[in-house]
Amino acid sequence: MxxxxxxxxxxxxxxxxxxxxxxxxxxxxxxxxxxxxxxxxxxxxxxxxxxxxxxxxxxxxxxxxxxxxxxxxxxxxxxxxxxxxxxxxxxxxxxxxxxxxxxxxxxxxxxxxxxxxxxxxxxxxxxxxxxxxxxxxxxxxxxxxxxxxxxxxxxxxxxxxxxxxxxxxxxxxxxxxxxxxxxxxxxxGSDADPAGPDGDDPPGRALVRRYLAAFGPAASADLRAWCGLAGLPAAVAAVRDELVAFRDARGRTLLDLPGAPRPDPDTPAPIRFLPAFDNAVLGYHDRSRIIDDAHRNLSVAGARFVLVDGRVAATWTVDEGVVVVTPLRAFTRAERTAAAEEGAALASFLSEGENHRVRVAAG
Known part of the structure; x- marks a missing residue:
């Protein structure tokens, strides 16, 4: 595998x-x-x-x-x-x-x-x-x-x-x-659809497929962590033959949709600013693919994150209209420049073009 x-x-x-x-x-x-x-x-x-x-x-x-x-x-x-x-x-x-x-x-x-x-x-x-x-x-x-x-x-x-x-x-x-x-x-104008019995759960099967399309490859524990539901083994089993399987470095089985994107690991990743509680971080039991364990608790404390090379590398806030970036590790000069450029674009968005003010704190 x-x-x-x-x-x-x-x-x-x-x-x-x-x-x-x-x-x-x-x-x-x-x-x-x-x-x-x-x-x-x-x-x-x-x-x-x-x-x-x-x-x-x-x-x-x-x-x-x-x-x-x-x-x-x-x-x-x-x-x-x-x-x-x-x-x-x-x-x-x-x-x-x-x-x-x-x-x-x-x-x-x-x-x-x-x-x-x-x-x-x-x-x-x-x-x-x-x-x-x-x-x-x-x-x-x-x-x-x-x-x-x-x-x-x-x-x-x-x-x-x-x-x-x-x-x-x-x-x-x-x-x-x-x-x-x-x-x-x-x-x-409509009631929520009734849930079927455990053996006939189209909404549950759809939920598994939709989760994998947005978050896969992922383990069943990741699916549970995202939705909070414990009772999805039957839904996973029902769609298992439709899926492909991998393993992660810890030996966990990861499931995925056959044609879903799995880019080359060397694909460049741009700076991205995430809002508080973004599911790109919270949508997994094992969040190590995107955030270091040392910073995991920040993800449930309402911190807003900056992704650098695809990983959480800073937090950000807005102080009197200024987007303030606080690195969680040392930034290279190129990373500081890229974070400042994207932060200025975010400041413009949040202020509807009134300012582009950004400050990248010392890392």
Whole structure:
């Protein structure tokens, strides 16, 4: 079985993630290809798509949210993602048990004695008219009937029990807005597709294929780490004959789609700026293909990364309009120049052309 080293896996990830070459895809198609972008920080997906698409227009993404072709909802790993509406409808039911279990795991004992089916029915009634509501508004109604659970816990279990989306203006370009929740069925005009039994799980099989198209080659543990679902062995087994297999340097079996891009490991990789919580990093159990273990904890702490030669080599922030790059290792002169050039382009994007200010700190 062919062994793929870390660099080969890195270049495959960059190619699938549109980070090796910016793509000429429409915004909606790019979001669908990526299986969504993590989006608990509402403006971060704009940077993620700017780094991946040529001539990305943030107004297009805002318009797709307003027209309900893209939605913001809790899904993979119980985190907020920006997803294609069709994918949410196809995948949400598959994630129901995981979403519920994760909330119950965080708030142990809060819902002892609570009939969760009754709570879900009551929450659906609160949201039945399709009007977006704040979490406090939803919880205030439910707390009259269930006064014992912590109010934050009550709000979070509602999002696990009832498919919902976060309505605009939250998530629109350069807009600050609080979370207002609306029922998915009312927002999209359709209920989420029901999940089939374990032996007949087309959404699960589709999820495996789609993950590999955007993240492969990958191990089953990587798939679980990305979506948060433990119950996909049957789906993987069902598509196993369609896939090709490799091994990594640790001896793990990696699966992939036969015709998916696996570039030459020596393919040059340009500087790329990633937003907070980007799935190019978080979408794996073994993240060593893109980030050193010494910096792994930064990926869950909300750090924004700069890729140099395809690997996390710096973090970046914005300070009074200036893009500030902080290297995690020593940069060569050429790397500093390239980081400054791409950082200036990012500053222009974020300010809509008002400035190109960037500062690369000493490494």
């Amino acid at each position: 062919t062994v793929l080293d870390q660099r080969a896996l890195n270049r495959a990830t960059l190619a699938r993630q549109m980070l090796l070459d910016r793509a000429d895809l429409p915004v909606a198609d790019a979001v669908a290809h990526l299986c969504g972008l993590q989006a608990q920080e509402p403006q971060e997906p704009y940077v993620g798509l700017w780094s991946r698409l040529r001539a990305f227009d943030p107004a297009v993404l805002s318009d797709l949210l307003v027209r309900r072709r893209l939605v913001r909802t809790h899904l993979m790993r119980r985190t907020v993602h920006l997803l294609a509406a069709d994918d949410v409808l196809a995948w949400r039911t598959r994630h129901d048990a995981m979403l519920r279990q994760r909330v119950l795991g965080v708030y142990r004992g809060e819902f002892d004695g609570v009939d969760l089916d009754e709570l879900a029915a009551a929450a659906r009634e609160v949201l039945a008219d399709g009007e977006p509501r704040t979490n406090a508004e939803i919880v205030s109604v439910l707390a009259a009937r269930w006064p014992d659970p912590d109010r934050r816990a009550l709000g979070e279990i509602v999002l696990a029990l009832v498919p919902t989306v976060q309505a605009p203006p939250r998530g629109l370009w350069r807009t600050t807005a609080g979370v207002r929740t609306v029922a998915l069925a009312r927002w999209l």
